[in-house]
Amino acid sequence: MIGNFDIYIAGVGGQGIGLLSEALIRAVDHAGMIAKGCDTHGLAQRGGSVSSHVRVGADARSPLVSEGSADLVVALERHEAVSAGRKYLKEGGTLLWFDASWQPLDVRLGKARAAGESDVEEVAALRKGTAVRVDGEGLPDPRMQNVAMLAALCRRGLVPGLSLAHARAALSDLMAGAALDANLALLAD
Amino acid sequence: MKDLGSTLLREEAFEEIVIGNTAVARAMVEAGVRSVTSYPGSPTPEIAEALAAMGSDKRPLRFEFSTNEKVATEVAFGSALNGHLSVVFFKSVGLNVAADSFVQLSLMDIPGGLVVVLGDDPGANSSQNEQDNRHYARMAYVPVLEPAGAQEAYDFFKLAARIARERHTVVILRLTTHVCHAKEKVRFAAWKPEPFDRTPRFDPELQNYIPIAASVFPLKRRALERIEALASDPLALSADRVDDAGNRKRGVIVAGNAYLSLLDALAEVREKPDVLKLGLVHPLPAARVREFLAAHEEVKILEELDPVLETEIKALAYDAGLRTRIIGKLDVGELMGEHVPSAVRRIMAATWPDLYAAPPPEALPAVAAPRPAQLCPGCGHRSAFYAVKKALKDDDITVADIGCHTLGHLPPYRMGRVLLSMGHSTATASGLALFNKERRVACFIGDSTLFHAGLPGIANAVYNQHDVLLIVMENGTTAMTGHQDHPGTGRNWNGETTKLSVRAALEGLGVTNIREVDAYQQAKLTGMVREALAEPGFKVVIARHPCMLKFTRDQRRKLKAAWKPKHVRIDQDACTKAHECVERFGCPSFQLHDGRAVTVNEDLCIGDGSCRQTCPSGAIVEQLGGAE
Numbered sequence: 001m002i003g004n005f006d007i008y009i010a011g012v013g014g015q016g017i018g019l020l021s022e023a024l025i026r027a028v029d030h031a032g033m034i035a036k037g038c039d040t041h042g043l044a045q046r047g048g049s050v051s052s053h054v055r056v057g058a059d060a061r062s063p064l065v066s067e068g069s070a071d072l073v074v075a076l077e078r079h080e081a082v083s084a085g086r087k088y089l090k091e092g093g094t095l096l097w098f099d100a101s102w103q104p105l106d107v108r109l110g111k112a113r114a115a116g117e118s119d120v121e122e123v124a125a126l127r128k129g130t131a132v133r134v135d136g137e138g139l140p141d142p143r144m145q146n147v148a149m150l151a152a153l154c155r156r157g158l159v160p161g162l163s164l165a166h167a168r169a170a171l172s173d174l175m176a177g178a179a180l181d182a183n184l185a186l187l188a189d
Numbered sequence: 190m191k192d193l194g195s196t197l198l199r200e201e202a203f204e205e206i207v208i209g210n211t212a213v214a215r216a217m218v219e220a221g222v223r224s225v226t227s228y229p230g231s232p233t234p235e236i237a238e239a240l241a242a243m244g245s246d247k248r249p250l251r252f253e254f255s256t257n258e259k260v261a262t263e264v265a266f267g268s269a270l271n272g273h274l275s276v277v278f279f280k281s282v283g284l285n286v287a288a289d290s291f292v293q294l295s296l297m298d299i300p301g302g303l304v305v306v307l308g309d310d311p312g313a314n315s316s317q318n319e320q321d322n323r324h325y326a327r328m329a330y331v332p333v334l335e336p337a338g339a340q341e342a343y344d345f346f347k348l349a350a351r352i353a354r355e356r357h358t359v360v361i362l363r364l365t366t367h368v369c370h371a372k373e374k375v376r377f378a379a380w381k382p383e384p385f386d387r388t389p390r391f392d393p394e395l396q397n398y399i400p401i402a403a404s405v406f407p408l409k410r411r412a413l414e415r416i417e418a419l420a421s422d423p424l425a426l427s428a429d430r431v432d433d434a435g436n437r438k439r440g441v442i443v444a445g446n447a448y449l450s451l452l453d454a455l456a457e458v459r460e461k462p463d464v465l466k467l468g469l470v471h472p473l474p475a476a477r478v479r480e481f482l483a484a485h486e487e488v489k490i491l492e493e494l495d496p497v498l499e500t501e502i503k504a505l506a507y508d509a510g511l512r513t514r515i516i517g518k519l520d521v522g523e524l525m526g527e528h529v530p531s532a533v534r535r536i537m538a539a540t541w542p543d544l545y546a547a548p549p550p551e552a553l554p555a556v557a558a559p560r561p562a563q564l565c566p567g568c569g570h571r572s573a574f575y576a577v578k579k580a581l582k583d584d585d586i587t588v589a590d591i592g593c594h595t596l597g598h599l600p601p602y603r604m605g606r607v608l609l610s611m612g613h614s615t616a617t618a619s620g621l622a623l624f625n626k627e628r629r630v631a632c633f634i635g636d637s638t639l640f641h642a643g644l645p646g647i648a649n650a651v652y653n654q655h656d657v658l659l660i661v662m663e664n665g666t667t668a669m670t671g672h673q674d675h676p677g678t679g680r681n682w683n684g685e686t687t688k689l690s691v692r693a694a695l696e697g698l699g700v701t702n703i704r705e706v707d708a709y710q711q712a713k714l715t716g717m718v719r720e721a722l723a724e725p726g727f728k729v730v731i732a733r734h735p736c737m738l739k740f741t742r743d744q745r746r747k748l749k750a751a752w753k754p755k756h757v758r759i760d761q762d763a764c765t766k767a768h769e770c771v772e773r774f775g776c777p778s779f780q781l782h783d784g785r786a787v788t789v790n791e792d793l794c795i796g797d798g799s800c801r802q803t804c805p806s807g808a809i810v811e812q813l814g815g816a817e
Contacts, residue, residue, distance in 0.1 A: 013562070040370075063338065
């Protein structure tokens with residue numbers, strides 16, 4: 001691949017972004033490309049915004065994606081899709097988002113408006129990019145949203161050179177038994 | 190599935206994708222470290238997770254989470270005095286706790302060698318400040334190695350361990366948040382397990398180990414001479430590198446993670462400056478820096494946080510009579526936050542405006558509501574704050590401490606409105622209660638923090654008769670940093686141990702006015718706080734409930750397929766839209782629709798039911814087995 005390919009992943013603490021990012025980096029490695037990245041930890045378990053940076057390509061040196069530079073933004077929640085898209089999506093990039101809503105504090109207190117599907121589409125349009133919506137229909141367990149997103153980005157060819165087979169190899173590095181089988185089913189060709 | 194533990198103990202050389210913290214754990218194994226201590230704190234706890242993965246029978250070293258960073262440092266020092274290569278690691282502000290002992294270490298001949306692994310936190314990602322611990326290193330005459338990424342974290346740990354062991358001294362490996370968590374493929378060397386010599390070799394004749402008055406000076410002289418020698422020591426200097434772009438006009442001196450940001454920021458630059466990347470940041474490798482300065486007309490000092498290198502390099506240039514233009518921090522903004530690639534690009538553009546032909550890509554302004562961290566669904570602290578708030582008047586004063594319960598300062602609770610440091614709450618509250626008959630003072634502390642640094646403030650409140658209510662938020666774990674055990678849990682890192690009871694500890698310190706209640710019993714807790722506040726002197730209410738995040742995870746793990754999700758739901762016919770649940774109890778499971786109807790997010794709700802008593806119309810009902 002020529003140049004870097006930058007991916008910014010966003011969600012809420014508890015949605016399993018760590019696994020998604022780890023699997024993605026390993027899948028890229030299985031595809032024969034160089035990957036690096038970084039999770040934000042800190043208060044991540046406490047329901048705050050969490051993010052993970054994944055950078056593909058030999059020229060990427062910092063583990064962090066720069067603002068306005070992500071070729072692909074993956075968001076596991078609506079409000080996070082809006083925030084992450086506005087901050088990180090580059091012009092012409094793709095915003096892959098899972099349609100779940102975990103209302104932030106100000107929305108629950110009635111002090112801010114809840115984000116809707118059109119808000120996410122507007123962000124992609126502002127960046128002259130594409131929004132791709134994924135929903136949980138047919139998902140056996142809500143905790144598998146992260147792997148559903150991995151499947152979606154492989155299936156749609158959103159990361160150049162990355163296939164479902166690479167994702168399966170990556171997950172097989174990370175889990176075993178019934179959990180692996182259930183997740184591999186989502187990654188079937 | 191790859192097993193992390195056996196991977197980290199492989200005897201042949203290998204490559205693996207790991208974070209910096211994990212790479213450091215492998216480096217400990219290869220370096221022959223025998224004793225490791227810590228107190229949990231982000232960004233370092235994954236070092237302990239990697240050590241845990243190795244398994245107790247195969248792990249070639251001993252680990253403990255000590256009660257605080259000072260204790261951890263002292264245990265590591267003691268084992269190193271006996272000849273065992275030892276490590277202590279903790280977060281940035283942990284060094285403040287450890288400082289009283291840490292500053293003495295360079296005076297000591299430490300036969301085993303001691304490495305202090307610091308997790309500094311530029312950007313204050315998970316800390317109460319972003320202090321630059323290089324200042325401590327300067328004050329205490331301790332050398333510092335600073336890696337840029339995971340590979341260097343591994344390489345530099347081994348270098349630090351070698352220097353520490355060969356020179357019988359202490360060395361800091363200074364990591365920062367995004368070095369600890371940077372993930373990349375790291376090349377590991379082979380490991381040859383060595384038999385462990387357990388002989389206790391402490392020898393009080395090796396030096397005078399009692400630095401008092403005049404006996405301090407020979408020890409201080411040796412410390413000063415040792416650190417001066419290191420500035421030109423080939424071994425220590427092997428951590429530096431020069432990227433020679435053939436630019437005789439411009440150069441940059443940089444260290445740590447900012448180096449990688451600089452490379453990204455320079456990617457589009459045609460005439461790249463030369464770069465001197467320091468691995469050894471204290472002592473400053475003077476000869477190499479002087480040479481680099483002399484070879485360039487202008488040199489930018491690019492360093493995260495404080496102008497430590499800048500100050501030293503400017504002094505060095507003055508002494509050497511160099512005419513190089515040295516460009517340090519341009520404004521206070523450059524002293525704050527992380528040097529991420531976009532920040533470094535801004536700094537470089539401000540330093541040399543002709544570097545860039547086009548402006549950088551930028552973010553669109555934020556519009557969506559921010560999402561602060563919050564107490565988890567089912568958290569006992571939520572019940573406690575909700576109940577305690579009812580017993581207080583609006584102008585009563587509440588003091589927070591460090592832990593999950595710090596989040597109580599956010600709406601809707603607004604409880605615990607001032608925070609300094611670990612364990613400060615009782616003593617700060619004691620001061621707030623002085624000369625004050627109008628506003629009652631209550632403070633909070635968690636159980637792990639209580640054992641860490643809370644006890645002296647409590648002893649003081651008893652001893653000096655302060656009029657304060659302490660509410661102990663006991664959840665049976667160190668939740669915020671990932672559920673580590675502490676002296677009150679009955680387990681240490683290695684297994685079962687004596688369980689220190691919070692109540693017994695309080696009684697031992699002379700506290701006589703103690704009440705205890707499960708935090709879910711909200712009415713009872715409100716009543717207890719009311720009663721206690723009416724009584725003079727120092728009093729304690731223990732509001733106890735296990736961490737429900739940990740409890741739910743443990744249940745899931747234990748019951749496996751038999752585990753069934755549990756939720757509450759809102760009976761929409763009974764709901765009067767009073768919004769007590771969403772506006773005042775504030776569990777994140779409750780979702781508000783167009784300012785009217787409330788529903789329950791079943792991905793979040795754990796069905797604990799602590800919310801049910803808050804609904805004035807009884808509209809929150811239990812539902813087993815999740816939604817249809």
